[in-house]
Amino acid sequence: MLYHSTRNKSLSVPSAQAIAQGIAADGGLFVPESIPEMTAADFNALKNLPYAERAARIFKLYLTDFTDEELRECTKNAYESGNFETPNVQEITKLADGTMLLELWHGPTCAFKDMALQILPHFLTKSIKKSGIEREVVILTATSGDTGKAALAGFQDVEGTKIMVFYPEDGVSSMQKRQMQTQEGENVRVCAVKGNFDDCQNGVKAIFTDADMQAALAANNMQFSSANSINWGRLVPQIVYYVSAYITMLEQGILKDGERFNLTVPTGNFGNILAAWYAKQMGVPIQHLVCASNVNNVLTEFIETGVYDRNRTFHATVSPSMDILISSNLERLLYHMTHEDDALIQEWFGKLKTDGKYEIPTEIAHRIQAEFSGSCWDDDATKDMIGKVFSENGYLSDTHTAVGICAARDYQENASEKLPMLVASTANPYKFGNAVLEAIDSVPADIDEYAILDLLNEKSKMPIPAALASLKTKPVRFSDSVEKSEMPAYVKAKLGIA
Ligand SMILES: *Cc1c(COP(=O)(O)O)cnc(C)c1O
Numbered sequence: 001m002l003y004h005s006t007r008n009k010s011l012s013v014p015s016a017q018a019i020a021q022g023i024a025a026d027g028g029l030f031v032p033e034s035i036p037e038m039t040a041a042d043f044n045a046l047k048n049l050p051y052a053e054r055a056a057r058i059f060k061l062y063l064t065d066f067t068d069e070e071l072r073e074c075t076k077n078a079y080e081s082g083n084f085e086t087p088n089v090q091e092i093t094k095l096a097d098g099t100m101l102l103e104l105w106h107g108p109t110c111a112f113k114d115m116a117l118q119i120l121p122h123f124l125t126k127s128i129k130k131s132g133i134e135r136e137v138v139i140l141t142a143t144s145g146d147t148g149k150a151a152l153a154g155f156q157d158v159e160g161t162k163i164m165v166f167y168p169e170d171g172v173s174s175m176q177k178r179q180m181q182t183q184e185g186e187n188v189r190v191c192a193v194k195g196n197f198d199d200c201q202n203g204v205k206a207i208f209t210d211a212d213m214q215a216a217l218a219a220n221n222m223q224f225s226s227a228n229s230i231n232w233g234r235l236v237p238q239i240v241y242y243v244s245a246y247i248t249m250l251e252q253g254i255l256k257d258g259e260r261f262n263l264t265v266p267t268g269n270f271g272n273i274l275a276a277w278y279a280k281q282m283g284v285p286i287q288h289l290v291c292a293s294n295v296n297n298v299l300t301e302f303i304e305t306g307v308y309d310r311n312r313t314f315h316a317t318v319s320p321s322m323d324i325l326i327s328s329n330l331e332r333l334l335y336h337m338t339h340e341d342d343a344l345i346q347e348w349f350g351k352l353k354t355d356g357k358y359e360i361p362t363e364i365a366h367r368i369q370a371e372f373s374g375s376c377w378d379d380d381a382t383k384d385m386i387g388k389v390f391s392e393n394g395y396l397s398d399t400h401t402a403v404g405i406c407a408a409r410d411y412q413e414n415a416s417e418k419l420p421m422l423v424a425s426t427a428n429p430y431k432f433g434n435a436v437l438e439a440i441d442s443v444p445a446d447i448d449e450y451a452i453l454d455l456l457n458e459k460s461k462m463p464i465p466a467a468l469a470s471l472k473t474k475p476v477r478f479s480d481s482v483e484k485s486e487m488p489a490y491v492k493a494k495l496g497i498a
């Protein structure tokens with residue numbers, strides 16, 4: 001299996017190179033030349049296997065330049081070394097109204113990003129060897145809060161790598177900031193940017209594709225790669241958990257062979273929902289995909305109208321990991337939806353850069369609408385839903401998941417065909433404790449984030465994740481903050497190549 005750039009399909013590289021590079025030199029994203037299909041027999045053959053084994057076999061369909069042994073080593077290290085608090089790695093919880101939640105946050109940093117970022121460093125170190133690269137790899141990451149911590153945890157002290165994370169200074173929860181600022185490891189660095197997530201992401205993308213910067217790195221025997229979902233190595237583990245979730249639902253008798261279901265995904269950069277779409281193309285019987293957003297509703301509008309317009313006010317919400325106006329992975333979906341028209345993709349994403357806006361033809365918009373709906377919800381609706389789910393089930397959901405539940409319930413109420421609904425549950429509620437507590441009770445004045453954990457625990461009896469409780473005693477190691485224009489200089493200075 002080879003990978004093309006969304007902006008130039010004559011470029012073909014093996015998966016190891018796509019992963020090692022992160023992004024194509026032309027600024028396009030790597031996409032598989034074809035999407036492998038699985039039959040009912042293939043799904044059944046993966047029943048009753050541990051997650052790591054199931055994952056290794058699904059990875060094999062996409063990462064064909066890796067050996068079975070290499071893939072098993074990667075999945076064992078990621079999913080069977082005690083990093084996940086549940087042996088199943090992912091769990092499915094059913095709410096009283098029938099909605100099912102796919103809990104993807106049982107990893108070390110309490111968000112779904114761990115599902116991919118616990119394995120990406122293993123893929124990456126193997127990819128580097130395979131590609132014959134003898135340079136140090138510098139992972140440059142923009143984060144809306146969760147990717148940063150998950151990437152730091154994954155790459156901490158991984159030989160041959162350095163990692164640098166940029167987050168929006170006022171755009172993450174206090175717990176997310178704590179998690180990053182206290183990160184341990186010799187090869188890590190964290191820096192705040194005076195701007196929003198899009199500023200961080202644009203800054204990082206610009207540094208990646210800047211020829212001078214690349215030359216400076218090469219002269220110092222270094223090269224960049226990415227831990228963002230623009231890296232194929234991030235997406236493929238996410239495809240795996242959707243395939244695996246379907247098999248688990250078969251095992252548990254929730255679904256019969258081939259029985260269709262709907263899926264809602266709380267969305268920001270469009271990575272998680274795109275992975276679900278790939279799983280659907282592979283044969284997982286997902287009928288409809290609901291793309292849930294907060295008031296940063298650029299995707300809802302795009303799905304409904306075919307116009308992508310980032311020229312709008314950016315809102316900071318209680319679901320900060322979805323406060324994004326440029327959803328990078330949409331580029332991959334559009335590449336597939338246009339039947340791989342790389343010239344069109346170049347044109348649209350050029351316009352996005354210069355005008356902040358592009359419009360797709362009605363015919364292609366209809367193709368997207370046949371598989372996706374958009375749905376957006378504000379902070380009040382989000383908190384109301386957390387309260388409702390808690391009173392009906394005694395179950396705490398985080399703010400992002402709650403946006404998803406709002407969208408899922410709304411879709412189900414209006415759908416002509418009532419199919420089972422699965423919602424991707426993307427974070428542990430304790431990670432966004434302030435908003436979650438506000439949703440189920442009042443928050444006492446002057447209370448710190450750790451006291452909030454205790455209060456939430458008293459009310460819900462849900463265990464506090466050790467990874468969050470232990471932050472209290474960890475020293476802050478990183479408090480740098482830069483203007484977005486200073487990002488390139490900061491990178492050079494901290495790498496010692498200025
Ligand atoms: C990253 C994140 C999202 C958005 O996922 P995308 O892949 O960027 O669409 C949603 N919820 C949480 C908790 C996240 O960390």
